[in-house]
Amino acid sequence: MAKITYIEHNGNEHTLDVDNGLTVMEGAVRNMVPGIDADCGGACACATCHVYVDAAWTKKTGAREAMEDSMLDFAEGVEDNSRLSCQIKVSDALDGLIVRIPEHQG
Numbered sequence: 001m002a003k004i005t006y007i008e009h010n011g012n013e014h015t016l017d018v019d020n021g022l023t024v025m026e027g028a029v030r031n032m033v034p035g036i037d038a039d040c041g042g043a044c045a046c047a048t049c050h051v052y053v054d055a056a057w058t059k060k061t062g063a064r065e066a067m068e069d070s071m072l073d074f075a076e077g078v079e080d081n082s083r084l085s086c087q088i089k090v091s092d093a094l095d096g097l098i099v100r101i102p103e104h105q106g
Helices: 024-030 055-061 066-074
Strands: 002-007 013-018 050-053 082-084 098-100
Touching: 002 024, 013 024, 050 055, 066 082
Parallel strands: 002 098
Antiparallel strands: 002 013, 050 082, 050 098
């Protein structure tokens, strides 16, 4: 289990315990975190679970795969630390992860 902090664009924080094996997106959806729409349900077929990974965590969350990179073309405000939260698997190594949610989803 990992403690993950989701920060909305307005600064509201949601710190949640997310079970290992789930994705960062699933943790947000199951806990009704505003701003993570997840229209495709985690199939990496949209960009509505876009997050910005805190700089201290970018290496631990891994690199974007080609499909994720392609889907991010549909997101607004993509940065180097942009990820689709459906592609980040939760593990003990991500305990303390911080992600920021953009104002608008793709």
